[in-house]
Amino acid sequence: MEEKLRAVKKAVIEGDMAAARDGVQLALDTGVEAEVILQQGLIPAMAEVGRLFEAGEYYVPEMLVAARAMQSGLALLKPFLVRSNAKPAGKVVIGTVKGDLHDIGKNLVAMMLEGAGFQIKDLGSNVSPERFIEALQEDQVDILGLSALLTTTMTMMRSTITAIEEAGLRDRVKIIVGGAPVTRTYAEEIGADGYAPDASRAVSLAKQLIGQGHI
Amino acid sequence: MKGSTRVQDWWSVEIEGLPQFEMAMKRVYAWFENEIIDRPPIRFQAHNAFLEAAKEDISGLSKEEKKAWWFDAETQVELFAKSIEGRRFHGETFPVYWPNLGPDVFAAFYGAELEFGEVTSWSIPLVPDWGEVANLRLNMDREYFKKLEELTQCALERCEGKFLVGYTDLHPGLDCVAAWRDPQQLCLDMIDSPERVEQMVALAIADFETIYDHFDAMLKAKNQLSVSWMGIPSFGRMHIPSCDFSTLISKDFFEKFALPILQQEVKSMTHNVFHVDGRGVARHLDAILSVPEVHAVQWVQGVGDDYPIMQWTPFIKDLQNRRIPVVVDLAKEDLNEFIEVMDPRGLFLWIATSSEEEEIEILKRISKWSGSR
Numbered sequence: 001m002e003e004k005l006r007a008v009k010k011a012v013i014e015g016d017m018a019a020a021r022d023g024v025q026l027a028l029d030t031g032v033e034a035e036v037i038l039q040q041g042l043i044p045a046m047a048e049v050g051r052l053f054e055a056g057e058y059y060v061p062e063m064l065v066a067a068r069a070m071q072s073g074l075a076l077l078k079p080f081l082v083r084s085n086a087k088p089a090g091k092v093v094i095g096t097v098k099g100d101l102h103d104i105g106k107n108l109v110a111m112m113l114e115g116a117g118f119q120i121k122d123l124g125s126n127v128s129p130e131r132f133i134e135a136l137q138e139d140q141v142d143i144l145g146l147s148a149l150l151t152t153t154m155t156m157m158r159s160t161i162t163a164i165e166e167a168g169l170r171d172r173v174k175i176i177v178g179g180a181p182v183t184r185t186y187a188e189e190i191g192a193d194g195y196a197p198d199a200s201r202a203v204s205l206a207k208q209l210i211g212q213g214h215i
Numbered sequence: 216m217k218g219s220t221r222v223q224d225w226w227s228v229e230i231e232g233l234p235q236f237e238m239a240m241k242r243v244y245a246w247f248e249n250e251i252i253d254r255p256p257i258r259f260q261a262h263n264a265f266l267e268a269a270k271e272d273i274s275g276l277s278k279e280e281k282k283a284w285w286f287d288a289e290t291q292v293e294l295f296a297k298s299i300e301g302r303r304f305h306g307e308t309f310p311v312y313w314p315n316l317g318p319d320v321f322a323a324f325y326g327a328e329l330e331f332g333e334v335t336s337w338s339i340p341l342v343p344d345w346g347e348v349a350n351l352r353l354n355m356d357r358e359y360f361k362k363l364e365e366l367t368q369c370a371l372e373r374c375e376g377k378f379l380v381g382y383t384d385l386h387p388g389l390d391c392v393a394a395w396r397d398p399q400q401l402c403l404d405m406i407d408s409p410e411r412v413e414q415m416v417a418l419a420i421a422d423f424e425t426i427y428d429h430f431d432a433m434l435k436a437k438n439q440l441s442v443s444w445m446g447i448p449s450f451g452r453m454h455i456p457s458c459d460f461s462t463l464i465s466k467d468f469f470e471k472f473a474l475p476i477l478q479q480e481v482k483s484m485t486h487n488v489f490h491v492d493g494r495g496v497a498r499h500l501d502a503i504l505s506v507p508e509v510h511a512v513q514w515v516q517g518v519g520d521d522y523p524i525m526q527w528t529p530f531i532k533d534l535q536n537r538r539i540p541v542v543v544d545l546a547k548e549d550l551n552e553f554i555e556v557m558d559p560r561g562l563f564l565w566i567a568t569s570s571e572e573e574e575i576e577i578l579k580r581i582s583k584w585s586g587s588r
Binding site: 015059060 | 337405407464465
């Protein structure tokens with residue numbers, strides 16, 4: 001079993017989608033539990049991808065192909081995970097704020113969080129405060145991720161948080177923010193629960209916030 | 216100046232509020248040569264401040280109305296003209312109207328559609344499938360090209376004695392390919408289909424000279440200098456090479472996909488100032504500076520925690536040691552400390568101020584700035 005999981009892990013880290021898919025299928029066919037493949041194959045693989053990014057060895061293309069490989073394997077596991085009632089690490093809603101069409105950073109965060117076992121609902125870009133509120137009302141969400149890439153649109157982060165407060169939903173969710181013009185100081189100023197400078201550290205932050213158990 | 220062998224013609228331009236035009240140009244040219252006449256050149260405004268000052272609140276408009284606003288040549292030029300009325304321009308602050316439809320307009324010349332926001336525009340990816348590559352062709356009859364001509368012409372008819380007219384923000388190369396393909400998809404393409412990326416990159420530079428020459432000819436016919444959004448004019452041909460997309464990629468990918476473009480797009484220019492957009496692009500500085508025709512760089516350190524300039528003094532000193540002139544954007548509050556630790560040679564300062572009095576005072580301060588450190 002260890003060898004099969006190592007093969008899955010290697011395929012994801014190397015961004016080999018076909019090998020990742022085949023590796024997951026082989027592991028399933030030979031009786032390895034879906035939850036084990038996820039927890040000991042895919043998730044550690046993406047953690048290693050995050051480490052390689054923080055170490056300056058991987059850049060966005062390498063992260064994206066690894067995430068794609070992870071997603072191809074995860075797609076095979078999902079029916080089994082649903083049947084076994086496996087719980088995700090947490091539920092995340094993510095989007096780029098209103099007026100901003102940039103999405104690559106947000107997409108990377110979503111992929112890395114998915115690779116860490118979180119369930120993701122991606123609202124896309126140019127997302128109004130109303131749409132974020134709707135998403136929070138539709139499901140029990142643990143973390144809301146807001147992204148902005150322009151100084152002119154990051155102000156919508158504040159507006160979105162204010163709208164969530166006014167909707168009486170603020171206490172139900174942890175809000176994390178990120179994007180090129182965003183800083184930790186700004187995050188604190190607008191009442192966010194956390195700030196991450198990149199996708200890899202967004203995962204650590206999300207895990208930390210879930211682990212705090214305040215949700 | 217490395218890579219330059221041309222002697223420039225000079226001519227005088229009268230602009231209200233800028234009586235020191237000739238001396239200012241001398242300082243700019245000295246800066247390109249890494250020399251100082253009496254003080255380093257200085258531009259008083261924040262990045263794109265003229266555009267910000269001229270901005271109307273169009274947030275309530277529909278998508279179509281926003282596009283119409285951007286396309287309204289009379290309004291755009293008039294807004295700019297109003298924003299500089301009665302102003303006096305100190306230092307090396309040149310009032311420049313440059314026609315603007317957003318940074319993806321180069322991609323739009325080939326068929327991409329642009330969506331307009333309040334301060335910028337985005338392209339809708341044009342090449343979702345490789346089959347679409349065959350349709351990529353420069354079309355100078357497309358609305359975006361014609362509109363830039365109209366904006367330029369409208370400005371040229373109104374500029375005499377008031378402002379310079381420049382050319383638009385041109386992004387050939389990888390930035391154009393990212394607009395055609397979508398940046399995230401391009402990242403995947405670099406690993407999945409590198410030969411396709413090379414094909415698109417070649418297409419994205421093939422017509423650059425034609426496009427540049429077209430607008431340059433419009434300006435030169437009216438005795439305009441060569442200048443764009445950076446506000447650093449040249450009597451020859453001034454270009455701002457950049458590769459904002461490169462913040463996402465490794466040095467190896469920059470050398471493979473971006474460097475060949477850079478080597479081409481600078482060749483016919485008199486003055487090239489490379490726009491280094493943040494620490495991600497700065498990673499590629501060695502490759503960028505390997506091109507002898509990159510005469511100078513603009514350092515854009517970013518906003519938020521990256522903005523305070525003092526953390527970047529080692530980086531700027533490294534450029535000075537390499538004899539690369541550099542545009543430095545700093546807050547006026549940091550000027551004294553900056554002067555304390557930095558040699559002025561090779562620096563072109565950008566500082567945002569609140570008043571003319573502040574500008575005059577800052578000019579006095581930097582006139583006393585001397586000595587190597």
